[in-house]
Amino acid sequence: MENTNTSFYLFLILLSIFLNFVLTQPAPENSLITQLPGFNGTLPSKHYAGYVTVEKNYGRNLYYYFVTSEGGNSSKDPVVLWLNGGPGCSSFDGFVYEHGPFNFEKPKTRGTLPKLQLNPYSWSKVSNIIYLDSPAGAGFSYSKNDSGYSTGDFQTASDTHTFLLEWFKLYPEFLSNPLFISGESFAGVYIPTLAHEIVKGIEAGVNPVLNFKGYMIGNGVTDRNFDGNALVPFAHGMGLIPDQLFEDATKECKGELYGRHRENIKCRSLLIRVDLAVGRLNIYDILEPCYHSPDTLVNATNVPHSFRKLGETVKPLPIRKRMFGRAWPLGGPVEDGIVPSWRQLSEGRAVLCTDDEVATAWLNNDAVRKAIHTVDKSVVKEWDLCSDTLIYDHDAGSMIEYHRNLTSKGYRALIFRSISKLLVVYLISSSLCKNLYYFIPIIYDDSNCSSYVT
Incomplete structure (x- = not known):
């Protein structure tokens, strides 16, 4: 009997050692990035990239680019998943243009690679960040079978949850780190639905158990009524439309300040006047010029000629084909059902006001693709900022209940918006928080203020 007990305890010890070895294996070395074309010097932290298969029948494979934190405490710093919107836009949008580890300097000579300089404001200063191309069809992610490009909110959330579970098996040393998920634009749908899947998995005891703490959404899609009714009050508050037009539209449209209003011709005509008043502004940032080709007709606008000239750019490809990844560019809410591609909406025209020349040149370079x-x-x-490969069904409805359920369980949520973005405007966040019965603090930070020169 004593020998039996000894053998059993020895077995447990050996099993514990084996499991500890398996669960603490370091990140896969074949995914390590050793150099990046355009960057001279040593990478500020370890970078990894590769694919995770999330669905075997259709062969859906999601591409990720992982940046470990630069502060020397990557074993403790949070892991942050980043998703751009669309649906169908690559998260390299965030990597190249927003909060990635580098600033990309546009080359002076056409056909040469951008120069990469370290970004002092990168999110990787304080976190380990995963830039994920999701769903399959976005960026470098793909499906072996074309049927795999037909997806929706629920399927995308399930696939991304599977990605996280499999990713942490590849990088188990980060499993104990706090996990946050984040994104912008249509990720206002991706993030709450993914968070719901994660929490459901945690509560069901799915392994590995994710150390999920909360989520962040910037300029996100929320709900048909919230999103649709925000633009006109925002345009009025920013002084883009006159008081009388705002008052007439509010009264005549009876609280529904979006849609075609086929029955109410007067309301429809007032909303058309609003559209004309803000036409040719940069809908992603009204304080920035609207990027356009030099041969684009931009004379039918009230925007000053000098401001229009600032936005001239030569695009190397006839892009973009789907909703841009940083904001919803349709002047209205996201409707339930199949989400139309940009090509369908714009008859092939490029997305207005966007300039993705640098990202397109860098990510389609053979040496870059090999390196990453x-x-x-x-x-x-080829890499596209936004893909029109997807057939995407917005099948999850309003995000209000998702936010309510997640926050009621104690998960942290940060919902933020730019005050200068004409689409998916900040008033939606205010209205959402009030609907969820949360107090909205007013934060003053004079360190972000600069003086004026007149």
Whole structure:
């Protein structure tokens, strides 16, 4: 009997050692990025990239680019998942243009690579961040079967949850780190639905158990009524439309300040006047010029000629084809059902006011693609900021209940918006928080203020 007990305890010890070894294996070395074309010097932290298969029947494979934190405490710093919107936009949008580890300097000579300089404001200063191309069809992510490009809110959330579970098996040393998920634009749908899947998995005891703490959403899609009714009050508050037009539209449209209003012709005409008043402004940032090709007709606008000239850019490709990843560019809410592609909405025209020349040049360079471990061009021919490959069904409805359920369980939520973004405007966040019965603090930070020169 004593020998039996000894053997049993020895077995437990060996099993514990084995499991500890398996669960603490370091990140896969074949995913390590050792150098990046355009950057001279040593990378500020370890970078990894590769693919995770999330669905085997259709062969859906999601591409990720992982940046460990630069502060020397990557074993403790939070892991942050970043998703751009669309649906169908690559999260390299966030990597190149927003909070990635580098600033990309536009080359002076056409056809040469951008120069990469370290970004002092990168999120990787304080976190380990995963830039994920999701769903399959966005960026470098792909499906072996074309049927895999037909998806929706629920399927995308399930696939991304599977990605996280499999990713932490590849990088188990980060499993104990706090996990936050974040994104912008249509990620206002991606994030709450993904958070719901994560919490459901945690409560069901799915392994590995994710140390999920909360989520962040910037300029996110929320709900048909919230999103649709925010633009006109915002345009009025920013002085873009006159008081009389705002008052007439509010009264005549009876609280529904979006849609076609086929029955109410007077309301429709007033909303058309609002659209004309803000036409040709940069809908993603009204304080910035609207980027356009030099041969684009931009004379039919009240925007000053000098401001229009600032936005001239030469795009190397006839892009973009789907809703831009930083804000919803349709002047109205996201409707339930199949989300139309930009090509369908704009008859092939490029997305207004956007300039993705730098990202397009860098990410389609053969040396860059080799360095960051993408599949061969026979699988993903070229990188696009936003894809029109998807057939995407917005099938999850309003995000209000998702936010309510998640926050009621104690998960932290940060919902933020730019005060200069004409679409998916900040008034939505205010209205959402009030609907969830949360107090909205007014924060003054004079360190972000600069003086005026007149």
